[in-house]
Amino acid sequence: MHETGHRLCYTLRRTSEEPQEDGILERTIYSDKELWLQTGVVLKGEDNKLVGEYMYRDIEINPTFKPDQFKREALSK
Numbered sequence: 001m002h003e004t005g006h007r008l009c010y011t012l013r014r015t016s017e018e019p020q021e022d023g024i025l026e027r028t029i030y031s032d033k034e035l036w037l038q039t040g041v042v043l044k045g046e047d048n049k050l051v052g053e054y055m056y057r058d059i060e061i062n063p064t065f066k067p068d069q070f071k072r073e074a075l076s077k
Contacts, residue, residue, distance in 0.1 A: 003040060003055040003057070004030055004032070004039040004040050004055055004056070004057060005039070005057035005058055005059070007032050007033070007034070007035075007039060008032070008033045008034070009030040009031055009032055009033060009039055009040075010030070010031045010033055011028060011029070011030055012028070012029045012031065013026065013027070013028045013029075014026070014027045014028075014029075019045065019046065022051075023045045023046070023051065024043050024044070024045060024051060025044060025045055025046060026042075026043070026044040026048075027041060027042070027043055027044075028041065028042040028044075029041050030055075032059070035059065035061065037056075037059060038056070039055065039056050039057075039059070040053075040054060040055040040056060041053070041054050
């Protein structure tokens with residue numbers, strides 16, 4: 001699926017007859033088959049209404065950061 005960077009994924013779908021506290025009736029979770037990381041989730045409420053959709057592409061494992069990456073000064077670069 002292109003939304004997850006064309007990675008092969010396991011798809012897990014959880015449905016409920018009654019809405020959860022957050023109003024969600026259906027969660028579809030995508031997990032990368034090779035990396036075992038969640039690459040997306042689709043949340044639906046009553047009447048199959050889309051509540052949220054989050055897809056994660058271009059995942060880089062253990063990226064290299066500049067030494068000052070997480071200092072205040074790096075925000076203005």
